[in-house]
Amino acid sequence: CWPCPSLCPPCRELSREPHLASSPRDEDLVQLLLQRWKDPESGLDSAEAFTYEVLLSFPSQEQPNVVDIVGPTGDIIHSCHRTEENVTGEQGGPDVVQPYAAYAPSGTPQGLLVYANRGTEEDFKELQTQGINLEGTIALTRYGGVGRGAKAVNAAKHGVAGVLVYTDPADINDGLRLPNETFPNSWYLPPSGVERGSYYKYFGDPLTPYLPAIPSSFRLDLANVSGFPPIPTQPIGFQDARDLLCNLNGTLAPATWQGALGCPYSLGPGFRPDGNFSADSQVNVSVYNRLELRNSSNVLGIIRGAVEPDRYVLYGNHRDSWVHGAVDPSSGTAVLLELSRVLGTLLKKGTWRPRRSIVFASWGAEEFGLIGSTEFTEEFFNKLQERTVAYINVDIAVFANATLRVQGTPPVQSVVFSATKEIRSPGPGDLSIYDNWIQYFNRSSPVYGLVPSLGSLGAGSDYAPFIHFLGISSMDIAYTYDRSKTSARIYPTYHTAFDTFDYVDKFLDPGFSSHQAVARTAGSIILRLSDSFFLPLKVSDYSETLRSFLQAAQEDLGALLEQHSISLGPLVTAVEKFEAEAAALGQRISALQKGSPDPLQVRMLNDQLMLLERTFLNPRAFPEERYYSHVLWATRTGSVATFPGLSNACSRARDTASGSEAWAEVQRQLSIVVTALEGAAATLRPVADL
Amino acid sequence: CWPCPSLCPPCRELSREPHLASSPRDEDLVQLLLQRWKDPESGLDSAEAFTYEVLLSFPSQEQPNVVDIVGPTGDIIHSCHRTEENVTGEQGGPDVVQPYAAYAPSGTPQGLLVYANRGTEEDFKELQTQGINLEGTIALTRYGGVGRGAKAVNAAKHGVAGVLVYTDPADINDGLRLPNETFPNSWYLPPSGVERGSYYKYFGDPLTPYLPAIPSSFRLDLANVSGFPPIPTQPIGFQDARDLLCNLNGTLAPATWQGALGCPYSLGPGFRPDGNFSADSQVNVSVYNRLELRNSSNVLGIIRGAVEPDRYVLYGNHRDSWVHGAVDPSSGTAVLLELSRVLGTLLKKGTWRPRRSIVFASWGAEEFGLIGSTEFTEEFFNKLQERTVAYINVDIAVFANATLRVQGTPPVQSVVFSATKEIRSPGPGDLSIYDNWIQYFNRSSPVYGLVPSLGSLGAGSDYAPFIHFLGISSMDIAYTYDRSKTSARIYPTYHTAFDTFDYVDKFLDPGFSSHQAVARTAGSIILRLSDSFFLPLKVSDYSETLRSFLQAAQEDLGALLEQHSISLGPLVTAVEKFEAEAAALGQRISALQKGSPDPLQVRMLNDQLMLLERTFLNPRAFPEERYYSHVLWATRTGSVATFPGLSNACSRARDTASGSEAWAEVQRQLSIVVTALEGAAATLRPVADL
Structure with missing residues (x-):
């Protein structure tokens, strides 16, 4: 059994304050990591921060982004919320960044509102087919279907002037939308909750593709940067979306476009005469985002291999959050701290040292587009490519507490299977993590028969540069949902100010036993990869x-x-x-x-x-x-x-x-x-x- | 002392017949290599031929390329030689390929002749400055200054319709041009000698950049191939060039454009009224080259390393020649055969096996643009990049017998120095190769003081894909001239039908002692790289x-x-x-x-x-x-x-x-x-x- 005490204290500490990339609290956490990893009792052989100067995007504090309904005389007749409702006392501080679409350009477009479903190419074509003139409109879209930035890209092709994005309760809340049905009364997203996120198309620092963003590096002229949304874009909560969408004029939207706001969704353009707003009212989207060069750090720590120090087992997670980020990323960072503490303690006792080196990484500015990890791979491309055995990513350690979920390339399958067969599942019954997992995700393998199925690696977290750019066998590990119990596209408070310690403690993983399961699994994998005589890559x-x-x-x-x-x-x-x-x-x-x-x-x-x-x-x-x-x-x-x-x-x-x-x-x-x-x-x- | 008997027999056998890439004799030599490398007494552990289907270029046998002077009535009033003079009985067979510019397009341009020196951009600008209308002209250029194909590229930009290229006696023969002054009476190029060569801009098979030219590989449409000369081009001997150049009309060419044809060079356009041809005569260049997909093979042989078989010391040379190629490439291939025979004999005796693997390579179709070696690196990119310790190239082993000449990247310098300090130079006196070498090429190193100087690697032979594409430390080794004794840009019979065994035996390296010096040097380097506990790469x-x-x-x-x-x-x-x-x-x-x-x-x-x-x-x-x-x-x-x-x-x-x-x-x-x-x-x- 893996000596893994509760992961509750580190998660609480890490999520105590919002720690947006490059914020003072983010910097504090850099120091916290360095301190832990240099601890004489439980630290690693060495630890160091590597700082890059990267292009981030923030809303203006002086001039907040606003979404207003403007009457025919130019009067503002309705305003969307600028912040999330302060439900638990944690949504209101000065460090809670206003909801925004990172890297969306500033601008103040105003026009008739249309509803564009998920903002895919097909969705805009459908509107065109319906005879709707999109030129100069504001498109209301919901999350899902395509990437965040793609909605604005598709919209702009049709002349749309601005984009709003919201999360439909049908997609995130299993249809529930009332305050008493949502957090803090359940794990569901409150009506004011807004998903923040990066709307940048690529990953890595936007100004230094293929080069590390060290201060001296060549930086693209802003005019030559591609991949930012072409038009102003702003995310809003479903409470605000409801005010807009339930008052739309025009044809009824197709059945698959309907959601759970409690009204029929029409396509627009503009509001219906019998609704809350006069028919010729327009929507104004005022975005005042600013691009800023900021310092962002990765923290690296190493346990030197006893026999093959030039072979690296690399384990990482990002450190930056959008707000408190108890789930994203602190559930993963807590696992990172716990694993490094346990191994560090063994190391400092002098009783253990692995065959190969183990490198722990706390990446910066992941939320803006995997920036810290990408810059790291750009700076140390050859060294990493020549020496890295595998990369293990634990970002959100726990989405929910039903089952393990692993994404990875085929060579890591066997080591994950070996590890999970020997660790008890936290759920009911006396099952191994493997035996529990196979009930939720499985496939019939021509070689092995029924086995748990691994997903493939996209670009959802810091493993992306390792697998796609460097060709290093990689995996991403988490505990997640019972898909028969919820159809939420992700845990409901994702990227909102409601992703807090209490949320985790009360709803996601009471007792932190799923955190422990992930830590034990990842720990076992690290040990197998770093200590086996023959590499367990099949x-x-x-x-x-x-x-x-x-x-x-x-x-x-x-x-x-x-x-x-x-x-x-x-x-x-x-x-x-x-x-x-x-x-x-x-x-x-x-x-x-x-x-x-x-x-x-x-x-x-x-x-x-x-x-x-x-x-x-x-x-x-x-x-x-x-x-x-x-x-x-x-x-x-x-x-x-x-x-x-x-x-x-x-x-x-x-x-x-x-x-x-x-x-x-x-x-x-x-x-x-x-x-x-x-x-x-x-x-x-x-x-x-x- | 390295047990290296005369290299004369292999050189004689290899250069007995012309062995143009993909010709029957080239195929015979593939079999010869396989047979030697599979010999039970002196062979390697294994050997294999790897065949690619590559795009080569040949003159038409039915319709030979011709260069004629055409009088005002359309009569041919003078024709250049279509073949080299059969001076030694070896220049006349059916396997002697007519002089041509490989990859030059077919076409029959005709126009007034101009003299364009070396065909550089500056040269054509100078003609323009002189007020010469280049549109539709035929430009006579001499070898040197820029690459072969660049002359036609530069010419075409100015509207030139066809290009002739010759070797000036000033550049190759130290000014000598009379038959009694040239081969077989000296090492100098006879008046009819013509340098053949590839006029392709890049290297590798033109149809499959970055892909191995195996039969199934995607091939570019000919219309999409870049890098071929844009206009018909034909090389001629200086005897023919003299007829043309000494009769040119127009301004006297600048002093640096003058050569050793024994007359003042004028710029043209056209012939002077008082010369051999009527003033309004034109030059017709009829090129009937054909592109053909041909099979060309590399032969690979390996001595398996005893301790680290996955570390390769790679040694290679091309096998294909333009005609007999006693110097280019057979001097190098003889060294290759001798080295593999000596090491193979040790191996088969069971008394020796190196720590690392040694791979011998005989490349195909180098003369057309390093094709065999490039396709090899494309096919086995990762394997080679991960495992190759160094690449050693010995193409032309002996240009002349004065001194060693090495090109390479800095990490190979020390192993070359170590090897050459322990081998006696073939020249007069009791000098090591190193001590002889330092007299001819040297530099003052801030670290070591006076040392022999290594040249840097361009793309002149098969090392190019290894250093430029794969990043493998590489070197090219040869014996060469005393630059105080000749200013020839290369050995005079280079790429002509006069590059024969007798030429080597009589003039370049009587007794083959310089061949031995190169073989001993290369052999010592191979052994040091393959057998040292610590790699001798500094x-x-x-x-x-x-x-x-x-x-x-x-x-x-x-x-x-x-x-x-x-x-x-x-x-x-x-x-x-x-x-x-x-x-x-x-x-x-x-x-x-x-x-x-x-x-x-x-x-x-x-x-x-x-x-x-x-x-x-x-x-x-x-x-x-x-x-x-x-x-x-x-x-x-x-x-x-x-x-x-x-x-x-x-x-x-x-x-x-x-x-x-x-x-x-x-x-x-x-x-x-x-x-x-x-x-x-x-x-x-x-x-x-x-």
């Missing part, structure tokens, strides 16, 4: 992924490709070669494990395991996708669940003639994947084979 | 390079940069940091060498040494320069001998205003170098330092 588990990508390509694209004289034959061969080489490597390892191999032999095999993920990187595969170089996990926009480059290229080529540039790109993407898989198979072969 | 020798680049930047760009508010301070800091970390690493190695370090400790240090060169790669630094990713050795076009990205960007920005895109690029390039140097320093630090 590269042959990639074969299932490749097979399923291949199958999807064959089934859903095969006929189309054949029409254009493109053969999947070389891809089939490459997948088969990978499978054979991965299996053979597994057998060589098993054989060696039975004997007493010398450390150099094992190191060579471990290098093959560690570096396999690197072979899937191709920095020239997707030149337009910043940082995305992993040919298996890059963003897939095409509908077929296959290799992303192939899927995306096919979806663009589908309606063009054979011989088009788009079909040439399909062939190029196919060759890129074949080359990557053949290269991967080559690295798995016995090292002295030609 | 990374601190990069400090001198960085210091000199920094100094050039400060002295020659400092004031300019300051005017534009750009500080070199961060670069100074980065260089200092590199110096300090490299020196400290050197001390740690020295300390360890005194004790008895365990193999894993040494492996970790060796990884730092091996991977240092990789830290200078940035695939996003020069997006327009295909394959060039090494921020220290990329092509420098700017005049200041500093970091190439900085030098080039400054030379483009120089005449633009502060705040221009060009000055932003200077800052970006400066940040790229600073990031690379800081990253390099970080990889040299103790591995458990943060």
Whole structure:
């Protein structure tokens, strides 16, 4: 059993005050981390803060962002709330940042209101189809469907002048919207709650793509920065959204556009004559966000490996929150502090030191776009790429207390399974975390039968630069919902001023037992990765992924490709070669494990395991996708669940003639994947084979 | 003493027949190599041919390229030679490819002749300044000054319709041009000799940039291929050039444009009335080159390392020639065969096996643009990048027999010095190769005093993809001229049908003692790199390079940069940091060498040494320069001998205003170098330092 006392005290301390990136409290927490990690009784071998000068975005304190309804004479006849309601006494301080859309430009557009559902391309097309003139309108959209910034991008293409974003109770509160049904009476989002967030399209510091944001680095001219929303955008609570949406004029919105505000949603434009506002009233969105260069720090701490100090097991989470952030990120930071304390205590007693180095990281400015972790990977690209065994991310440790949820690349599956089979689940019954997990997320594996299913890694947290930019096997670990009990798209107070310690303590994880489960799981994984003689990365588990990508390509694209004289034959061969080489490597390892191999032999095999993920990187595969170089996990926009480059290229080529540039790109993407898989198979072969 | 018998037999066998890339004789040599490397008495552990399907360019056999002088009535009044004179009986066979400019497009331009010196941008500007209308002309140029293909690129910009290229006796023959002064009476180029060559701008297979040219790979549409000469181009001998040039009309060419054809060179256009051709005669250049997809093979052979088989010492040369290629490449291939035979014999006796693996490579289609080696690096990018200790290239082993000449990156300097100090020079006196070498090429090192000077690596042979694309420490080794005795730009029969065994035997290296010197040197370097416990790569020798680049930047760009508010301070800091970390690493190695370090400790240090060169790669630094990713050795076009990205960007920005895109690029390039140097320093630090 893992010696893990309650994670309650660190979570309470970390979430005591709002600690927005680069705020004084964020800086205090840098000091707190340094102090803990330098503690002579329970600290690490060394710890250091690394500071970057990065471009952040804040609302003006002097001139708050406002959303008003303006009557025909120019009078303000209604104003949305500027702040969330001070329900628990924690929503009102000066350090609670006003809800805003980070990186949305300032501006004061005013126009007739339309309702645009989730603000997808299809949604705006639908409005156009309905004959609604979007030019100069304000579009009210709800969270979900596409990324935050994409709503404004799509809107602007249709001439929309400003965008509002709210969270519908149907999407977050299982339909509940009344004060007595929401926090502090339940875990649901109060009517005034507003999700903040970064509306920047890419990740990393916006001014220094591919360069670390150290003070001397070249910075883009603001005019040359891409990825910010093109028009003013402001998030609001559903209480305000209700005032707007329930008074809209125009056609009734499609059934799938309806929500739980307690009224039928119409499309607009403008308000209906029989509603609360006169029919020719307009909505004014006044955004006064400011871009500021700020110092933001990562804190790094290391336990030096006893035998292979140049192999790093990297574990991290961000430190910055939007407000108090008891869940996001302090649930994860509490786990980070607890793990480092436990291992640090063992270390300082002098009784233990792992085989490989363990590096703990507290990232800065994640909420603005994974900035701290990205700058770190830019600064130490080669060193990290050459030496990092795996990256473990625990951001929000506990979304809810039903089950483990893991996202990761195939090589980490087996170590996660091994760890979770040996730790008791916090829930009812005497189940292991594994046995509990498999009840919630599972799949039928052709190799293993029914197993828990790992999700794939997008760009939702600091693992993104590690997997996509550096090609390091990565995972993200959390405890989460019983999906049969709630359809909330995320825990309801996400990025609001209601994400507080009491919220966690009362609703999310009373007793902090799910926090403990995550800490024990992550701790066990860290120990296995850092202390095993043979690295517990099972590269042959990639074969299932490749097979399923291949199958999807064959089934859903095969006929189309054949029409254009493109053969999947070389891809089939490459997948088969990978499978054979991965299996053979597994057998060589098993054989060696039975004997007493010398450390150099094992190191060579471990290098093959560690570096396999690197072979899937191709920095020239997707030149337009910043940082995305992993040919298996890059963003897939095409509908077929296959290799992303192939899927995306096919979806663009589908309606063009054979011989088009788009079909040439399909062939190029196919060759890129074949080359990557053949290269991967080559690295798995016995090292002295030609 | 290295057991190296005469290299004469292999050189004779290899150069017995012309072996143009993909020709039957080239295929025969593939079999010969395989047979040697699989020989049970003297072969390697294994050997294999890897075949690619690549785009080559050949003259038509049915319709030979011709250069004619056409009189005013359309009659051909003079024709240039289509083949070289059959002086030794070896210039006449059907396998002697007609002189041509590989990859020059077919076409039959005809126009007035002009003389354009070396065909540089400045040369054509000078003609323009002289008031010569270049539109529709044929430009006669001489080799040198710029790359082969650049002459046609520059010409086409001015409306020139066709280009002729010849080698001036002033540039290759120390001014001599008469048959009795040239081969077979001396080493000088006969009047009919023509330098063939690739006129392609980039390297690698033109249809598959960044992808291996396996049959299934995506291939560019010919219309999308860039880098071929834009207009028909044909090389001719100086005997033909004399007929043309000595009859030109127009102004006398500038003094630096004059050569050794025995007449004053005029600029044209057209012929002078009192010459051999009527004044209104034109020159017709008829080129019938054809692009063909051909199979070309690399042959790879390996000696498996006993202890660290996953560390490769890679040694290679190309196999294909233009004609017999006794010098280029057979002098190098003979060394390759001899080295592999000697090591193979030791191996098969069972008395020796190196610590690390040794990989021998015989590259295909180098003459067309380093194609075999480039495709190899594209196919096995990751495996090679992760595991290759160094790449050693011996292409033309012997240009002449005066002195060693080495090009390489700084980390290889010390191993070359160690090797050459212990081998006797073949020349007069009892000197080591090192002591002989230092008399011909030397420099004053702030660290070591007077030492032989290594040249830097361009893209002249197969080392190019290894250093520029993969970031592997590389070197190129040869014996060469006494520059006080000849000013020939290269050995005179280079790329002609006169590069034969007798030429080598009689003039270049009678007795093959310089071949032996190169073989002994390369062999000693291979053994040191593959068998030393600590890798003999001295990374601190990069400090001198960085210091000199920094100094050039400060002295020659400092004031300019300051005017534009750009500080070199961060670069100074980065260089200092590199110096300090490299020196400290050197001390740690020295300390360890005194004790008895365990193999894993040494492996970790060796990884730092091996991977240092990789830290200078940035695939996003020069997006327009295909394959060039090494921020220290990329092509420098700017005049200041500093970091190439900085030098080039400054030379483009120089005449633009502060705040221009060009000055932003200077800052970006400066940040790229600073990031690379800081990253390099970080990889040299103790591995458990943060």
